[in-house]
Amino acid sequence: MKLLEVEKVSFSYDRERALEEVSFSLQEREFLAIIGPNGGGKSTLLKLIMGQYEPQEGQIRVLGKSPRQAREEIGYVPQNTHVNLEFPIRVLDVVMMGNPKRHEGQTLLERLFPIRYNEIEKRCAYSTLEKVGMQDYLDRRIGDLSGGQRQRVMIARALCAHPRLLILDEPTSSIDAEGQEQIYRLLKELSREMGVLVVSHDLSVITRYADKILYLNRRAYLHDLQANPIHLDTPEGEHFCEVEMMQMLGAQNCNCELHRDSKESS
Amino acid sequence: MTEIFHYTFMQNALIAGILVSFAAGIVGSLIVVNRLVFLTGGIAHSSYGGIGMALYFGLPIFLGASLFSVGAALLIAVLTFRRRHRSDTYIGLIWAVGMAIGVIFTDLTPGYNTDLMSYLFGSILAVSREDLWFMGFLLLLVLLTVHRWYRPILAMSYDAEYAELRGIPTRRFYTLILVLSALTVVVAIKVVGLILVIALMTIPTHIAERCTRSFYAMMIFSGILASLFTLVGLMLSYAYDLSSGASIILVAAAGLGLFEGGRTLIAGRS
Numbered sequence: 001m002k003l004l005e006v007e008k009v010s011f012s013y014d015r016e017r018a019l020e021e022v023s024f025s026l027q028e029r030e031f032l033a034i035i036g037p038n039g040g041g042k043s044t045l046l047k048l049i050m051g052q053y054e055p056q057e058g059q060i061r062v063l064g065k066s067p068r069q070a071r072e073e074i075g076y077v078p079q080n081t082h083v084n085l086e087f088p089i090r091v092l093d094v095v096m097m098g099n100p101k102r103h104e105g106q107t108l109l110e111r112l113f114p115i116r117y118n119e120i121e122k123r124c125a126y127s128t129l130e131k132v133g134m135q136d137y138l139d140r141r142i143g144d145l146s147g148g149q150r151q152r153v154m155i156a157r158a159l160c161a162h163p164r165l166l167i168l169d170e171p172t173s174s175i176d177a178e179g180q181e182q183i184y185r186l187l188k189e190l191s192r193e194m195g196v197l198v199v200s201h202d203l204s205v206i207t208r209y210a211d212k213i214l215y216l217n218r219r220a221y222l223h224d225l226q227a228n229p230i231h232l233d234t235p236e237g238e239h240f241c242e243v244e245m246m247q248m249l250g251a252q253n254c255n256c257e258l259h260r261d262s263k264e265s266s
Numbered sequence: 267m268t269e270i271f272h273y274t275f276m277q278n279a280l281i282a283g284i285l286v287s288f289a290a291g292i293v294g295s296l297i298v299v300n301r302l303v304f305l306t307g308g309i310a311h312s313s314y315g316g317i318g319m320a321l322y323f324g325l326p327i328f329l330g331a332s333l334f335s336v337g338a339a340l341l342i343a344v345l346t347f348r349r350r351h352r353s354d355t356y357i358g359l360i361w362a363v364g365m366a367i368g369v370i371f372t373d374l375t376p377g378y379n380t381d382l383m384s385y386l387f388g389s390i391l392a393v394s395r396e397d398l399w400f401m402g403f404l405l406l407l408v409l410l411t412v413h414r415w416y417r418p419i420l421a422m423s424y425d426a427e428y429a430e431l432r433g434i435p436t437r438r439f440y441t442l443i444l445v446l447s448a449l450t451v452v453v454a455i456k457v458v459g460l461i462l463v464i465a466l467m468t469i470p471t472h473i474a475e476r477c478t479r480s481f482y483a484m485m486i487f488s489g490i491l492a493s494l495f496t497l498v499g500l501m502l503s504y505a506y507d508l509s510s511g512a513s514i515i516l517v518a519a520a521g522l523g524l525f526e527g528g529r530t531l532i533a534g535r536s
Contacts, residue, residue: 076431087424088478097421113413141479
């Protein structure tokens with residue numbers, strides 16, 4: 001069974017078409033990056049995969065179930081982690097938000113008044129924080145962390161539910177180059193245990209870490225990096241723009257519609 | 267100064283002050299972190315409509331004001347969910363219409379009505395034993411609610427989008443918080459009045475937010491601070507024969523000023 005299967009999915013807002021016959025699939029332990037221009041349908045696609053929207057045509061299956069039924073299998077890391085920095089909340093509390101098994105090992109009193117965490121819950125939070133290298137920050141206020149550290153905590157929060165599919169929306173948009181590299185290394189590691197789907201603009205990093213790239217601009221074009229690797233020879237920290245990227249992909253002799261277009265025009 | 271504890275009305279005032287301040291500190295934390303302060307302000311003012319109607323129909327003030335303000339809270343919640351970006355319009359509307367209803371019903375009520383000011387700015391020395399029961403009941407309700415649903419409320423208050431993804435019914439919890447704040451406003455009418463209540467709900471919270479590491483600690487600390495401001499305000503109002511509600515609020519404001527000043531000094535030194 002495939003981890004994620006998107007089949008001929010179309011979606012429109014009022015009269016504007018956001019996605020048109022988008023099809024692709026993701027296997028377990030695969031690392032897929034979604035790129036594409038703003039307004040190309042990336043956010044819409046994520047909302048569909050997470051069951052916030054229903055596709056108007058086509059269907060989406062996560063482990064053979066509908067996205068809503070598969071909610072517990074999906075871990076999500078939102079784009080903006082700078083929300084509510086004033087809020088008095090510890091790293092531990094943030095991570096525990098992701099824990100779906102609310103009543104595991106709780107006594108009746110704890111179930112009625114779930115203020116404190118019991119040992120089982122704490123151990124779960126600790127182990128996920130360990131995975132992202134943040135176990136020493138358990139008691140810190142979330143607002144006192146750096147952007148990169150906070151992003152790791154958000155990943156730990158998503159891992160707390162033991163997801164089989166981890167979805168991240170531009171996880172490094174507000175992090176420096178070094179932090180970016182670390183996050184992607186972490187994601188690569190995680191993709192040995194689960195499927196990872198990341199929306200990103202950091203092309204030079206993606207091409208080194210992802211297994212597949214999906215270019216989304218209303219329609220979707222899939223590029224398999226393992227079959228056709230791309231080597232971007234840029235100095236450290238410099239970014240490719242997406243147009244250049246698509247020309248590179250076009251040069252890989254991929255015979256899809258978009259590449260034919262770009263060849264004709266160039 | 268100790269003689270003030272001997273009078274029954276003063277004892278009632280002190281107990282009322284603590285009960286209401288604690289509730290205001292906790293519910294204030296909820297409305298501040300969820301950015302519902304203006305909304306609560308609207309509900310507070312509109313509750314005057316309930317007071318006017320209670321006077322006219324001869325009902326207990328607390329009952330009339332509670333029903334009316336909870337109704338206003340539910341109405342604002344429904345309207346806001348429907349058209350989020352016009353929320354402030356609806357708030358302003360309900361704010362003014364509620365007060366207008368209150369004024370008209372007070373006009374229609376036969377007899378001598380000079381109590382308007384006391385509802386707007388508080389009259390803590392007129393707290394009765396029944397009022398204390400009502401205040402105690404509200405505080406208990408607030409405590410039970412916050413403890414029972416602490417985790418979903420925490421999740422929603424920190425990151426509503428994520429909470430919704432995890433299947434937490436955020437709208438239901440927003441409505442719950444609004445209803446609690448409507449009831450808190452009503453019990454605070456006697457202590458600081460419905461205009462000044464917003465300050466009692468936000469000033470202690472604003473200080474507590476920056477001194478604590480967890481939301482739970484913030485709520486408790488905020489309740490303690492609010493009680494402290496209220497007690498000091500009451501003492502001053504008794505000693506210098508000033509309005510109790512306004513004294514409490516200015517003590518709170520002075521507390522905030524001291525806190526900010528102290529922080530700036532410490533930050534400047536290090």
